[in-house]
Amino acid sequence: xxxxxxxxxxxxxxxxxxxxxxxxxxxxxxxxxxxxxxxxxxxxxxxxxxxxxxxxxxxxxxxxxxxxxxxxxxxxxxxxxxxxxxxxxxxxxxxxxxxxxxxxxxxxxxxxxxxxxxxxxxxxxxxxxxxxxxxxxxxxxxxxxxxxxxxxxxxxxxxxxxxxxxxxxxxxxxxxxxxxxxxxxxxxxxxxxxxxxxxxxxxxxxxxxxxxxxxxxxxxxxxxxxxxxx
Numbered sequence: 001x002x003x004x005x006x007x008x009x010x011x012x013x014x015x016x017x018x019x020x021x022x023x024x025x026x027x028x029x030x031x032x033x034x035x036x037x038x039x040x041x042x043x044x045x046x047x048x049x050x051x052x053x054x055x056x057x058x059x060x061x062x063x064x065x066x067x068x069x070x071x072x073x074x075x076x077x078x079x080x081x082x083x084x085x086x087x088x089x090x091x092x093x094x095x096x097x098x099x100x101x102x103x104x105x106x107x108x109x110x111x112x113x114x115x116x117x118x119x120x121x122x123x124x125x126x127x128x129x130x131x132x133x134x135x136x137x138x139x140x141x142x143x144x145x146x147x148x149x150x151x152x153x154x155x156x157x158x159x160x161x162x163x164x165x166x167x168x169x170x171x172x173x174x175x176x177x178x179x180x181x182x183x184x185x186x187x188x189x190x191x192x193x194x195x196x197x198x199x200x201x202x203x204x205x206x207x208x209x210x211x212x213x214x215x216x217x218x219x220x221x222x223x224x225x226x227x228x229x230x
Contacts, residue, residue, distance in 0.1 A: 005125050005127035005128060006124075006125025006126055006127045006128075006220070007125065007222075008034075008038075009220070009222070010125040010126065010220040010221055010222065011034055011035040011038050011123075011125050011220055012038040012220065013218075013220030013221070013224060013225040014035055014038070014123035014124060014125060014218045014219060014220030014225055015035050015036060015037070015038025015039035015040075015041075015042060015086070015123050015220070016038060016039065016042045016225075017123070017218040017220070017225045017227060018039050018086040018121040018123045018216075018218055019038075019039045019042035019043050019046065019086065020042075021084065021121060021216075022043060022046070022051070022053060022084060022086075024050075024051055024052040024053065025052060025053070026053050026083040026084055027053070027054055027055075027056060027074070027079050027081065027082045027083050028043065028053050028054070028055050028056070028082070028083065028084055028085070028086065029055075029056050029058065029082045029084065029085025029086065029087070029113040029114065029116075029117050029120075030043075030055045030056065030057045030058060030062045030063075030065075030066050030071070030085075030086065031058050031062065031085065031086050031087025031088055031110060031113075031123075032058050032059040032061055032062045032087065032088070032104045032106040032109075032110060033087070033088035033103070033104050033106075034088070035088040035123045035124060035125065035220075036062070036086060036087050036088045036123060037062075037065055038123075039086045039123060040055075040062065040065050040066055040069055040071070041065070041069055043055070043069065043071055044066070044068075044069025044070060044071055045069075047069070047070060047071055047072075048070065053071070053072070054071075054072045054073065054074050054079070055071045055072065055073050055074075056073070056074060056075070056076050056079065056082055056085075056113055057073060058087065058106055058109045058110045058112075058113050059104065059106035059109060059110075059175055060175050061104070061106075062106075076112065076113065076116060081116055081117070081118065082113060082116045082117040082118065083117070083118055083119070084117060084118065084119045084120075084121060085113050085114050085116075085117035085119070085120045085121070086121045086123060087101070087110055087113075087114065087120065087121075087122060087123070088101070088122065088123055088124060088128075089101050089122050089124050089128055089210070090102065090103045090128065090135050090208070091128055091129075091130055091133055091134075091135040092122060092124055092128055092129055092130070092214075092217060093129075093130060093131065093132065093133060094129055094217060094219070094228055095131075096212075096230075097122070097212070097213070097214035097215070097217055097228070097230045098133065098191050098209075098210065098211050098212070098214075099122060099133075099210045099213075099214060100133055100135045100136075100137060100138075100208050100209060100210070101138070101208045101210055102137070102138025102139075102140075102180070102207075102208030103138070105138065105140070105163070105172055105174045105175075105180050106174070106175065107138055107140065107206060107207070107208040108140045108174065108176060108178075108205055108206035109175065109176070111206055111210065111213070112206075114210065114213045115213070119215040119216065120213050120214050120215055120216075121214075121215070121216045121217075121218065122214045122216070122217045122218070123217075123218050123220070124217065124218075124219055124220075125219070125220055125221075126219055126220075126221055128219075129219060132187055132188065132189065133187075133188040133191055133209075134185075134186055134187045134188060136182045136183060136184050136185075137158075137182070137183045137185065137188075137194075137198070137207055137208050137209055138163075138180050138181075138182055138183075138207065138208035139153065139160070139180065139181045139182075139183055139198060139204055139206075139207045139208070140174055140176070140178050140179070140180055140204070140205040140206050140207070141178060141179050141180070141181055141203050141204055141205060142178055142179075142203045142205065143177075143178060143179050144203075145202070145203025145204075146162055146179050146181060146203075148202070148203055149181055149201055149203045149204055150162070150181055152201045153181065153183045153198075153201070156185075156194070156197055156198075157185060158183040158184060158185045159183065159184045159185075160181040160182070160183045160184075161181065161182050161183075161184075162179060162180075162181055162182075163179070163180040163181065163182050176205065178205050183198075183207075188209075191209050191211050192211045192212075194209060195207065195209040195211050214230060215229065215230050216228065216229045216230065
């Protein structure tokens with residue numbers, strides 16, 4: 001699991017706060033990243049103690065961890081819906097719940113699970129909160145389309161860079177077999193408008209702007225955890 005930003009104690013507090021909201025009988029979306037991993041581990045401990053849930057993982061990494069934690073898993077096409085999804089964020093505005101995801105290149109499946117969930121509980125440490133989004137936006141693209149998509153992003157005022165792998169030659173390849181462009185827009189004053197513009201570019205599979213998905217955000221700190229609901 002990718003780990004950046006705050007301390008493990010802060011992340012653990014946030015992840016465990018969301019896990020505590022899970023009830024027996026729920027279908028739970030299992031997010032990707034270091035903070036969501038703490039929620040998965042907490043759920044694994046609860047399952048061992050008798051909590052009756054099934055999980056829908058958002059990535060290969062989330063699936064591996066959930067298996068290690070002995071959480072029963074199903075595919076999204078095997079359930080009628082998801083009661084609660086728990087996931088992290090690269091950056092989030094607490095006033096709105098709008099956030100940016102995609103640092104782990106799992107944002108397409110994360111958004112699919114979020115869209116199927118009745119509730120999305122975002123878990124973060126304090127370094128991820130901000131007043132206005134300005135993080136790079138991950139854009140998953142079909143391999144043959146990455147140059148066309150990059151040109152379209154440039155026309156929107158962004159600067160797109162193909163994400164390169166750190167442990168092998170060549171680009172990052174997603175769990176879906178696609179590539180990722182990281183788009184720099186600077187300050188994003190109108191995330192909903194940008195989200196629509198990115199979604200309509202031919203060749204784009206999904207982007208990392210999550211607008212009006214979150215229903216709760218837990219921020220873990222050194223003192224404890226604070227939760228905002230929407």
